[in-house]
Amino acid sequence: MQLENLNLETLNLNYWAIAPEIITSLTGVLLMLVDALQKKAERKLNAVVALVGLVLALLSVFRLDAGGSYFGDMVVTDPIRVFFSVIILIVAMIATLLASQFVRDEGLPPGEFFTLLLFGTAGMLMLASAGDLVMVFLGLEIASITTYVMAGYRRYDARANESSLKYFLLGSFATAFLLYGMALVYGATGTTNIAKIGAAVNGGQIEYPALLLVGVAMMLVGFGFKIASAPFHMWTPDVYEGAPTIVTGFMSTGPKAAVFAAFLRVFAAGFAGGSAGLGSDLHTAWLTALAVIAAVTMTVGNVIAISQKNIKRMLAYSSIAHAGYALVGFVTGEYASVAFYMLVYCVMSLGAFGVIQLLARAGDRKTEIADYAGVGFEAPGLTFSLSIFLLSLAGIPPTAGFMSKFFVFKTAWDAPYNLRWLVVLAVVNSIISIYYYLYPIVVMFFRPLAPGFVRPKVSLGTAIALIVTLFGTFYLGILPNRLINKMGSGSGAAQATQTQVLNRR
Amino acid sequence: MNLITITTFLPLAGAVLLLLSSALASRGAGRGSHDNLYRWITLIVTTATFFVSLGVIKEFDLTVAGPQLTQKVPWISSLGANYFVGVDGISVWLVLLTTFLMPISILASWGVTKRVREYMIFMLTLETGMIGVFVSWDLLLFYLFFEITLIPMYFLIGVWGGERRVYAAIKFFIYTVVGSLLMLVALIAVYFYNAKATGGVYSFDIYDITRNIATGKTVIPENVKLWLWLAFALAFFIKVPLFPFHTWLPDAHVEAPTAGSIILAGVLLKMGTYGLMRFNLPFFPDISQKVAPYVMALAVVGIIYGALVAMVQPDMKKLVAYSSVSHLGFVVLGIFSFTDLAMQGALYQMLAHGVSTGALFLCVGIVYDRRHTRMIADYGGIATPMPQYSTMFLIIALSSLGLPLLNGFIGEFLILLGAFASPVPHAKLFAVLGATGVILSAVYLLWMLQRVIFGEVKKRENAELEDLDAREKWALVPLVAMAIVMGIAPMLFLRASEKSVNGVREAVLGKPAGVAVER
Numbered sequence A: 001m002q003l004e005n006l007n008l009e010t011l012n013l014n015y016w017a018i019a020p021e022i023i024t025s026l027t028g029v030l031l032m033l034v035d036a037l038q039k040k041a042e043r044k045l046n047a048v049v050a051l052v053g054l055v056l057a058l059l060s061v062f063r064l065d066a067g068g069s070y071f072g073d074m075v076v077t078d079p080i081r082v083f084f085s086v087i088i089l090i091v092a093m094i095a096t097l098l099a100s101q102f103v104r105d106e107g108l109p110p111g112e113f114f115t116l117l118l119f120g121t122a123g124m125l126m127l128a129s130a131g132d133l134v135m136v137f138l139g140l141e142i143a144s145i146t147t148y149v150m151a152g153y154r155r156y157d158a159r160a161n162e163s164s165l166k167y168f169l170l171g172s173f174a175t176a177f178l179l180y181g182m183a184l185v186y187g188a189t190g191t192t193n194i195a196k197i198g199a200a201v202n203g204g205q206i207e208y209p210a211l212l213l214v215g216v217a218m219m220l221v222g223f224g225f226k227i228a229s230a231p232f233h234m235w236t237p238d239v240y241e242g243a244p245t246i247v248t249g250f251m252s253t254g255p256k257a258a259v260f261a262a263f264l265r266v267f268a269a270g271f272a273g274g275s276a277g278l279g280s281d282l283h284t285a286w287l288t289a290l291a292v293i294a295a296v297t298m299t300v301g302n303v304i305a306i307s308q309k310n311i312k313r314m315l316a317y318s319s320i321a322h323a324g325y326a327l328v329g330f331v332t333g334e335y336a337s338v339a340f341y342m343l344v345y346c347v348m349s350l351g352a353f354g355v356i357q358l359l360a361r362a363g364d365r366k367t368e369i370a371d372y373a374g375v376g377f378e379a380p381g382l383t384f385s386l387s388i389f390l391l392s393l394a395g396i397p398p399t400a401g402f403m404s405k406f407f408v409f410k411t412a413w414d415a416p417y418n419l420r421w422l423v424v425l426a427v428v429n430s431i432i433s434i435y436y437y438l439y440p441i442v443v444m445f446f447r448p449l450a451p452g453f454v455r456p457k458v459s460l461g462t463a464i465a466l467i468v469t470l471f472g473t474f475y476l477g478i479l480p481n482r483l484i485n486k487m488g489s490g491s492g493a494a495q496a497t498q499t500q501v502l503n504r505r
Numbered sequence B: 001m002n003l004i005t006i007t008t009f010l011p012l013a014g015a016v017l018l019l020l021s022s023a024l025a026s027r028g029a030g031r032g033s034h035d036n037l038y039r040w041i042t043l044i045v046t047t048a049t050f051f052v053s054l055g056v057i058k059e060f061d062l063t064v065a066g067p068q069l070t071q072k073v074p075w076i077s078s079l080g081a082n083y084f085v086g087v088d089g090i091s092v093w094l095v096l097l098t099t100f101l102m103p104i105s106i107l108a109s110w111g112v113t114k115r116v117r118e119y120m121i122f123m124l125t126l127e128t129g130m131i132g133v134f135v136s137w138d139l140l141l142f143y144l145f146f147e148i149t150l151i152p153m154y155f156l157i158g159v160w161g162g163e164r165r166v167y168a169a170i171k172f173f174i175y176t177v178v179g180s181l182l183m184l185v186a187l188i189a190v191y192f193y194n195a196k197a198t199g200g201v202y203s204f205d206i207y208d209i210t211r212n213i214a215t216g217k218t219v220i221p222e223n224v225k226l227w228l229w230l231a232f233a234l235a236f237f238i239k240v241p242l243f244p245f246h247t248w249l250p251d252a253h254v255e256a257p258t259a260g261s262i263i264l265a266g267v268l269l270k271m272g273t274y275g276l277m278r279f280n281l282p283f284f285p286d287i288s289q290k291v292a293p294y295v296m297a298l299a300v301v302g303i304i305y306g307a308l309v310a311m312v313q314p315d316m317k318k319l320v321a322y323s324s325v326s327h328l329g330f331v332v333l334g335i336f337s338f339t340d341l342a343m344q345g346a347l348y349q350m351l352a353h354g355v356s357t358g359a360l361f362l363c364v365g366i367v368y369d370r371r372h373t374r375m376i377a378d379y380g381g382i383a384t385p386m387p388q389y390s391t392m393f394l395i396i397a398l399s400s401l402g403l404p405l406l407n408g409f410i411g412e413f414l415i416l417l418g419a420f421a422s423p424v425p426h427a428k429l430f431a432v433l434g435a436t437g438v439i440l441s442a443v444y445l446l447w448m449l450q451r452v453i454f455g456e457v458k459k460r461e462n463a464e465l466e467d468l469d470a471r472e473k474w475a476l477v478p479l480v481a482m483a484i485v486m487g488i489a490p491m492l493f494l495r496a497s498e499k500s501v502n503g504v505r506e507a508v509l510g511k512p513a514g515v516a517v518e519r
Helices: A015-037 A044-062 A079-106 A110-129 A133-151 A158-189 A194-203 A209-226 A235-242 A245-251 A254-270 A277-306 A311-332 A335-360 A380-394 A400-413 A420-446 A460-478 A481-490 A492-503 B003-025 B035-059 B089-108 B116-135 B139-148 B150-160 B165-197 B206-214 B222-239 B248-255 B258-283 B285-311 B316-335 B340-371 B387-401 B407-420 B427-452 B470-488 B491-509
Strands: A068-070 A075-077 B068-076 B081-087
Touching: A015 A044, A015 A068, A015 A075, A015 A079, A015 A110, A044 A079, A044 A110, A075 A079, A075 A110, A079 A110, A079 A245, A079 A254, A079 A335, A079 A460, A110 A133, A110 A254, A133 A158, A133 A245, A133 A254, A158 A194, A158 A209, A158 A235, A194 A254, A194 A277, A209 A254, A209 A277, A235 A245, A235 A311, A245 A254, A245 A311, A245 A335, A254 A311, A254 A335, A277 A311, A277 A420, A311 A335, A311 A400, A311 A420, A335 A380, A335 A400, A335 A460, A335 A481, A380 A400, A380 A420, A380 A460, A400 A420, A400 A460, A400 B139, A400 B165, A420 B150, A420 B165, A481 B068, B003 B035, B003 B068, B003 B081, B003 B089, B003 B116, B035 B089, B035 B116, B068 B139, B081 B089, B081 B116, B081 B139, B089 B116, B089 B258, B089 B340, B089 B470, B089 B491, B116 B139, B116 B150, B116 B258, B139 B150, B139 B165, B139 B206, B150 B165, B150 B258, B165 B206, B165 B222, B165 B248, B206 B258, B206 B491, B222 B258, B222 B285, B248 B258, B248 B316, B258 B285, B258 B316, B258 B340, B258 B491, B285 B316, B285 B427, B285 B491, B316 B340, B316 B407, B316 B427, B340 B387, B340 B407, B340 B470, B340 B491, B387 B407, B387 B427, B387 B470, B407 B427, B407 B470
Parallel strands: none
Antiparallel strands: A068 A075, B068 B081
């Protein structure tokens, strides 16, 4: 964006285009007021206000027009944004429902928690809507900083502090990478607008391609860190283990989906295209790098997950593996498969964390898998739900996990670029993963009960969240038709450029 | 509504009913107080399913080779996946076998006292899964049902099984999943090759794909064909189980509760042989022909190895489990003979094995309930206290070892006869070697009978054993009756499958080749 043509006409202001972000931010502010003005005993109101705000934001997402770009091309409204905004808002709603019991059981201040959650959501929505590298950075920072705080929300807990600090330090490191990469890309192309970067890359006016290449590589590292792909995944297990379970559930789903959206847009629109020349070379380079990263990520995640004794650590490695599967979809260029994958992953993963939050008890005292010995039939509603989420994560039909994997595998098998080796590797990985997903089920149902088990209390909010995620897991697994058709019609445009490049091969 | 759909989902509806019943029933009542209600609901649902499936037989048209009584509803339209169900001459009997064995296994699990409601829910879900596998004419739907059967069985073994149930359950799950996930890749590949041939018409329709391959419209490249064949075959070989993929079976059988064993041996194993007939042969005719001698060799090794291992088992349940390995070897031998006779025999053997082995597991279960041991050495002379039981056990054992006029004979005889006339190289040798399996099965079964039933009552505990009660008779008598009916009137069954089996054979060898069946 050049300063000299800054006038209101060219800016193309359209407040409807940023309505979801505005609504979530305002709700966040409102929550602070609500919290300040109400009595301690009436704190249920926080969650209700947050939910109302999120529902309004969701409604405003459906009002977005297809394929516009506003505020000096800072904000775009394309299918990627719509899909991912919906995913992010669903995650935020489920997290709100689950969190209401968490803050109550642990006696934590609810006002700030929901405020942070909403500001974080606003940041993620910005990430998904960014048409400019500056917006990507802003969104990422808002989303990250709120999650750093949420990870350490249990102030008296050393593990949560460790988690928060680790997340903050390593996260800042990755953000620096991303920012430096953006700076180099700006240096090479003279713009921070993603579409204009794409035009510059393909226009053949770039004087220092090396600058661009280094910039892209650094951005790849930055994004790779944020989605927890190998070899940039080291922070994940410690951070996920130490954070309160519900926060772990939230940060392993929402921010990940949002970063995926920005990642997709920046790389597919900015660093791709053309049938020859720099754009195409760049495209091939990062596709190859991503394919390798996907392969390594899946394998590292699944193999290390096998040896985990702590269920949160296990799910942390599992989330690394799932980032790998989603990256397989990314490499194919069919973004509908990535969006569907992330939606399914978010639903089932949040469900699993929701159950674990209850089983782990206040303060996350029981997060070793061995702690759940024999609880299977003592709290059948919870344990069967957890089993279904785990089987879904493992990709066993008729759950959503199977369908999402199936779509990714199917797309990759048919990709114009030869990705069949990646499909076979992904299938082998799925086989490996079944072993560790089955393990908690074995412990819960097939082992004798340890003495002193008390059935966890399930609040209304948690119950609704679990029913919704359970329903989603089956619905998306058995009847995904409507959603797939919607996504299929929307993602065509985003896919076109990529296919063009790939067909050349 | 479509009869097939009702048959498939009636058990699932029963499971949902049980699931909801707890919400109504658990108020104010202690644990276990409604167990009988759950048992009766399940028994009624499974029996009703059986009667509905009889309706399928009644409506069945003998002159049609392809799927009939079909229902086709778009499912995932962007993929071309349909909810497409129906039966042909092969699957109709397997559906009937499933619905027939199900009420019997519910009767056999009357003695389960641990978590009855959940047990019954798993049994009913399992039934829907199994029927679904046999009636699916859509590849994706088939895969879905194929995998769905895993989860209930996993829980049935893991929760209600014997001492080493955890090990057995995990082994069962992992073995089967390894095979089926590789099949998923192969399935996607076939789907794309078929779409390419038809000019971008994406379809999971099994019947369409089969016809496209038969007419040469869909061509699968030579270099990937073998791999795809292997991916499909591995899934089914593990399920059958063909030697050397059988090691999960004895563990799963021994640890499973009686009803689990009946269903496992009676139906789940047939999903493997059914898959071979439905996918491997018609999808990859030339590869199937090429590898037939090797598969037949493995089948023969399985027949003899299974029989020899069965012979030395001190544990009755393990003996029956290994006898399954041996008998399923016959089925694979028949399928890869590519003659109508042998393939008909293979199908018949599937049904006969389902009935006989189901009954054998039931017989073992009946004495196990009384004495809590399965060791042959702990019994002896129980014909004296349990005459009715012993008679039934004897008939069933004889049917399993292939005595003429009982069901086992027809299948094995047809298979061996057909294999002898098979165009596959060395088939005669395999038939001769396979025939020794018949002799060996007589040895291990009769020897077991001799040690368990006949002779003096050596142990005092055995002298007081009670004979069959009414429930056990209700479970065992239909099986024995079926064994006799199937032995006397095989054409009753074979007529319906003739066209479809012939269709599969033609898909492999082309129309003129092979040995025609005398009618």
